[in-house]
Amino acid sequence: MGIFEDARNGTLDEPKLDQYKTLSFDIDALDPKTGLTLLATASLRGRANVVRLLIQNNASATKLSRGDCTPAWFAAAGSMKTSDRAEILRLLHAHGVDIDRPSPRNRNYTPLMKVVVEWEDPAIVRQLVGLGADVAAENSDRETASTLAAKTKNRVVIRALDGNSPRRKNFTDFVLMVVIFILHVIVSVGAVASGVVQGVVESRYQHDNIRSASRSRELQESKTIEEYSADLVKFIADNNLGNFFKKGDPFLKTLVHKAAKIKSDPKSTFKTDKDIRDLLKLSLYQQVIFCDDSTSMSIGNRLKAQRRIVKRIAKVATSLAPDGDGVELRFINSSVSGSGLRDAEIEAIVAGVRPAGDTAIGTNLIAKILKPLVYDKLASQELKGPVLVSIITDGCPDPEAPDMLRDAIRECGKKLVEAGYGSDVVLFQISRIGNSRASKEFFDGLRNDEQLQRVLYCTTDRLEKVCEEVSENENENENEDQLDEWVYVTVVPPDELSVVV
Numbered sequence: 110m111g112i113f114e115d116a117r118n119g120t121l122d123e124p125k126l127d128q129y130k131t132l133s134f135d136i137d138a139l140d141p142k143t144g145l146t147l148l149a150t151a152s153l154r155g156r157a158n159v160v161r162l163l164i165q166n167n168a169s170a171t172k173l174s175r176g177d178c179t180p181a182w183f184a185a186a187g188s189m190k191t192s193d194r195a196e197i198l199r200l201l202h203a204h205g206v207d208i209d210r211p212s213p214r215n216r217n218y219t220p221l222m223k224v225v226v227e228w229e230d231p232a233i234v235r236q237l238v239g240l241g242a243d244v245a246a247e248n249s250d251r252e253t254a255s256t257l258a259a260k261t262k263n264r265v266v267i268r269a270l271d272g273n274s275p276r277r278k279n280f281t282d283f284v285l286m287v288v289i290f291i292l293h294v295i296v297s298v299g300a301v302a303s304g305v306v307q308g309v310v311e312s313r314y315q316h317d318n319i320r321s322a323s324r325s326r327e328l329q330e331s332k333t334i335e336e337y338s339a340d341l342v343k344f345i346a347d348n349n350l351g352n353f354f355k356k357g358d359p360f361l362k363t364l365v366h367k368a369a370k371i372k373s374d375p376k377s378t379f380k381t382d383k384d385i386r387d388l389l390k391l392s393l394y395q396q397v398i399f400c401d402d403s404t405s406m407s408i409g410n411r412l413k414a415q416r417r418i419v420k421r422i423a424k425v426a427t428s429l430a431p432d433g434d435g436v437e438l439r440f441i442n443s444s445v446s447g448s449g450l451r452d453a454e455i456e457a458i459v460a461g462v463r464p465a466g467d468t469a470i471g472t473n474l475i476a477k478i479l480k481p482l483v484y485d486k487l488a489s490q491e492l493k494g495p496v497l498v499s500i501i502t503d504g505c506p507d508p509e510a511p512d513m514l515r516d517a518i519r520e521c522g523k524k525l526v527e528a529g530y531g532s533d534v535v536l537f538q539i540s541r542i543g544n545s546r547a548s549k550e551f552f553d554g555l556r557n558d559e560q561l562q563r564v565l566y567c568t569t570d571r572l573e574k575v576c577e578e579v580s581e582n583e584n585e586n587e588n589e590d591q592l593d594e595w596v597y598v599t600v601v602p603p604d605e606l607s608v609v610v
Contacts, residue, residue: 113140116147116163119156126166136163137172144175145183148201152180155189157196170204176214181206185220191232198233202240209243216249225257231269234258244270337365341389349531350393353494360431364392367429388428394497394536396426397437397478398455399470401502401542406464411503411542416459418540422499424452439477441502442466446477468504471513479521483535487528496535503543505551515558518565537565 112129115121137146148168151159160180164170170180184197198220202208211217218226221242224233234254238244244254258267341361345354354361368385398419406412423436435449443462447455478498486492506513522532541552556567 113142113145113147113150116150116156116159117154119151119154119159121147121151121156121159121162123162126162136166136168139175146172146174146180148172149174149178149180149183152197152201153183153187155184155187155193155197157193157200160197160200164200164204170201170206176212177210178212178214179206179210179220181208181220182210182212182223185223185233185237186212186215186227191230194230194233195236198236198240208237208240209246211246211248218248219243219246219254221246221254222248222252222257225254225261225266225270229261229263229266231263231265234266234269238270334365334369337368337385337389338362340386341365341393344390345393350495352530353492354393363431364389364429367431371428388425391426391497392429394495395437395482395493396422397439397482397496397498398422399474399478399498399500400438400440400459400462401468401470401504402440402442402462402464403466403468403502403504404464405468405503405543405545408503408543412464414542415501416456419459419501420452420456423450423455427451437478437482439473441468441470441473468502468507469509469513470500470502470506471515471517472509474498474500474514475517479517479535483521484524487524487530492528492530492534498535498537500537500539501542502539503541503548504545505547511551511554515555515561515565518561522564533564535564537561539565539567541567 110118110120112121112125112134115125137148139146140150143150145153146168148160148163148170151163173179174183179201181198181201184194184201187194198208209219209221211219212223215223219242221234221237221244224230224237242254247253255267255270258270261267338361341364342356345351368389371388372382372385400415400419406415419438427435433449435451436447436455438447438450438455438458440446440462442465445458445462447458450458483492483496505511518537521535525532525534539552539555541548552567555561555565558565
């Protein structure tokens, strides 16, 4: 079996690639049979893991295959899961692919046109529009993506092309837009590729039902406690977390037994095996929520949105946690804090804090979270597990220096390495509330900082906007389930922030 066949089958991994390297091959060479590059071959077959591996090994995302087609065009053309297509397009875009380059052999269809006509997938359409795809570009028949979408008569796809629409009419549309930018919860991992982590929970082309869109992440398959346990043990080994968790650990046994109960609970929001495995991996991380209580948070419904979202983060994060375990809560200004909190407790505390003060995010991240929960424990050799810090804020740092937060995150990585850990034992996620221009620029700067891409994940939309959209739902129970699902796929870091490639 040759390297191109391995790329097609998805069996090309690091050890195999290293073996091929000893043969002195060109990673950008064309397959003599198909005329495709390795990257195009993997993209066409939906092999996101291979695409990531090739890019890490300097494969060119701009190298054209025979027929002058880019890897992005093949990613748009191939039959695959939405999650894989979204991840591949994200990786390629982050490494310079021309997202609009058409295929001369296919009536000059752009990748966006191909997705509109071939797959009618609003999630990928929104992703491409968000990446800057030209909606007005014309093919050989002088048709645009909008013209082609109109022919499909698929209203969700038509709306998906309108990237400037200020409001979606229903929560389903909104979720389909949001999930484009988020990959699954800390899963099998991959190295970092770009600023905005733009993964996806596949919709399976179910446009009219949020449950179908969010729960069809993979084919249903029966999982036993033993299989869940084996999955978790492998994840721990692959991610070098063996110093924290040992095989047979009672904590791990508790997690997998709770996972089995959730899977069989008809009222559970998360039922697929993919959901459960992701929750298991997430549960290994100590969750820390860092809330903004600066004066500007009193504007509009920012406080209400923060309280609602924080409650959901805690609910998802503690879904499998043993009794007595919970979330750490800290505020930028208030001295109020809490440990081992569950969703009801955390909501009550957040509701009782009143906005006052500035937005010294980095300064107080160090003082209230990194020093007591990480640095002091490193010094005393009492760090018991990996940490995930979720930051919610409505503004950019003030009065501290704009780079204070990013410097704090970088310094955390250095201290972890000095102590013998990986820099990604502590991960960070940051979400924005409010429409401040300065805040948006601050977030954009974080997303584009290459030094932070391995450990920092920025969500892509304003949280209070999410809550507004959810509130439009008339069914209260479905409303809350939808918000749980949004939190699951949105405010929890993706697999790319983990350590293993």
